[in-house]
Amino acid sequence: MIKKFFNFKTKTVTFAAGILAVSTFLNGFLGLLRDRLLASNFGAGKALDIYFAAFRIPDFIYGILIAGGIIAVFLPVFSEYYGQSKEKGWYFANIVLNCFLVLLVSLCLILLIFAPMVVEFIAPGFDKESKELTVSLTRIMLLSPIFFVLSSIFSGILHYFNHFLVYSIAPVLYNIGIILGIVAFAPLFGLRGLAYGVALGALLYLLIQIPSSVMSGFRYKAVFNFKHEGLKQVIKLLIPRIIGTAATHLNLIIITAIASTLIPGSIAIFNFSNNIQKFPAALIGLSFAAAGFPILARSWVNGQKKEFIGHFFSIFRQTLFLIVPVSIFFFILRIQGVRLVLGAGQFSRTDIELTAASVGIFAFSIFTFTLIPLLTRAFFSFQDTKTPVMIGIASIILNVVLCFLLVGFLESPNFFQYFLAKVFQLQEVKNIQLLGLPIALSLSGIFNFSLLFYLLYKKIRYFSPENSLLLKQEARETYLSTAKMLIASFFLIIFSCLVIRISANFLNLQTFLGLFFQIALSSGAGALVYIIAASLLNSSELKTIKSSVLEQFKKI
Structure with a gap:
């Protein structure tokens, strides 16, 4: 039974995405539970501001090297070497593993020494005591990137052999480690206990992936060769990616x-709302992008450009089909959702209202953050890491400029401030400068997505002129499918809002269960109506998802 679990392989992209989505849902649920425990135990105040600020540097290293970076560039090169011979493939994997381990340990030691200077840059508004505690937490959490860099190589191996089940469990264990830090370590060690939980979660993330990698044929060898051509190729591909993610x-x-x-708790409120909006982006976007990347990479490398176009647009439309209704639910159920997830203990009414407003703003850009991983991996498939990096840098510059402008603009009373307060029911909240941050991030995300899609379309047409007619057909099909999704969404909004109004008459919305059932009933009714409307509109995405799931279960 255990051997079957570690050796399980997926048969289709959609089912692989489904496994990743289920795991991401579970992981997201644990992430929300983690945030609820943090909010109820510490509230949106100085303590959590310190924790989130300390988390930023280890998360920075994780993001630039591990989160899609090493896996995305390791997989195509590993595929090339493994295709030549198994021995070459495993030798290359060991070279990358050992060399990156040395680099990460060295980097973390440097950051450990210079942590006080780094914290001064990250949290200039903190007092001396808060900065010292932030430094202490940062140093503990610097263990996690070392575990993650090892994990990323094993993740690449699991991707190649379609072991998505085991890979999907790793993030779940990471969150379990953090939750243990909150409930078991924090009472003993204070805020440092949270940092111990992060390090433990990263270790569990690594350990779960080793057995499947070994079953696939991996055997560890202490080999070092910084001049290996494969390693040079990985680094060459990784540098633009590092620049972009950095x-x-x-x-x-x-x-x-x-x-x-800004006001105390602003870091915590932004992080909570950002974590909530990242949930569906990871649940749907990263699942489809991660599952689709191997087949996109193989199609392009093998010269099957027609298949590449078909696979890309199919995955794009399936992702969009799922994220459109989710975005709507996030907006219309934002207050109930935030109250359900975070509304306990030390988390105040003002904290809830500001977090809900941030989530409502993010709802307009969730689709962009969901589709950007697929678009960037499409570029990676033909080993172009520069284009998404340059676009990413441009969108980040735009975001930083907008952050300063909007936060400053919302400092004093004006029409825009009045508009936001009216839309998000914040008339009793005195300071809403914080909302400038999610607005800026949303606008820059839309810019990033639009430019990526446009340039990817142009690039495919340039490299595959013989398939220009197919490309136009797929684009038209995408526009038509989007129109159908929007029509179905119109009925979703009507029925969901109707259920919200009706359920308010018989549910006690001051209780956890009352909020839960209102969210479940309204989203369930809306989802059912969306599926029925999509079916009546003859949605090809609904058919594809249904047939892929049935096909996988038949093979099982």
Whole structure:
């Protein structure tokens, strides 16, 4: 039974995405539970501002090297070497594993020494005591990137052999480690207990992936060769990716720095709302992008450009089909959702209202953050890491400029401030400068997505002129499918809002169960209506998802 679990392989992209989506849902649920425990135990105040600020540097390293970076560039090169011979493939994997381990340990030691200077940059608004505690937490959490860099190589191996089940469990264990830090370590060690939980979660993330990698044929060898051509190729592909993702996480660091100068709890509120909006993006976007990347990469490398176009647009439309209704639910159920997830203990009414408003703003851009991973991996498939990096940097510059402008603009009373307060029911909240941050991030996300899609379309047409007619047909099909989704969404909104109004008459919305059932009933009714409307409109995406799931279960 255990051997079957570690050796399980998926048969289709959609089912692989389904496994990743289920795991991401579970992981997201645990993430929301984690945030609820943090909110109820600490509230949106100085303590959580310190924790989130300390988390920023380890998360920065994780983001630039591990989160899609090493896996995305390791997989095509590993595929090439493994295709030549198994021995070459495993030798290459060991070279990358060992060399990156040495680099990460060295980097983390440097950051450990210079942590006080780094914290001064991240949280300029903190007092001396808060900065010292932030330094202490940062140093503990610097263990996690070392575990993650090892995990990323094993993740690449699992991707190649379609072991998505085991890979999908790893993030779940990471969150379990953090939750243990909150409930078991924090009572003993204070805020440092949270940092111990992060390190434990990263270790569990690594350990779960080793057995499947070994079953696939991996055997560890202490080999070092910094001149290996495959390693050079990985580094060459990784450098633009590092620049792009470094800019992305530097963007979050700047947002953290700006938030540290606002009212206490601003860092926590922004992080909570950002975590909530990232849930569906990861649940749907990363699942489809991660599952689709191997087949996109193989199609392009093998010269099957027609198949590449078909696979890409099919995955794009399926992702959009799922994220459109989710975005709507996030807007119309934002207050109930935030109250359900975070409304306990030390988390105040003002904290809830500001977090809900941030989530409502993010709802308009969730589709962009969901589809950007697929678009970037499409570029990676033909080993173009520069284009998404340059676009990412441009969008980040735009975001930083907008952050400063909008936060400053919302400092004093004006029409825009009145408009936001009216739309998000914040008339009793005195300071809403914080909302400038999610607005800026949303606008820059829309810019990023639009430019990526446009340039990818142009690039495919340039490299595959013989398939220009097919490309136009797929684009038209995408526009038509989007129109059908919007029509179905119109009925979703009507029925969901109707259920919200009716359920308010018989549910006690001051209780956890009352909020849960209102969300479940309204979203369930809306989802059912959306599926029925999509079926009546003859949605090809609904048919594809249904047939893929049935096909996989038949094979099982």
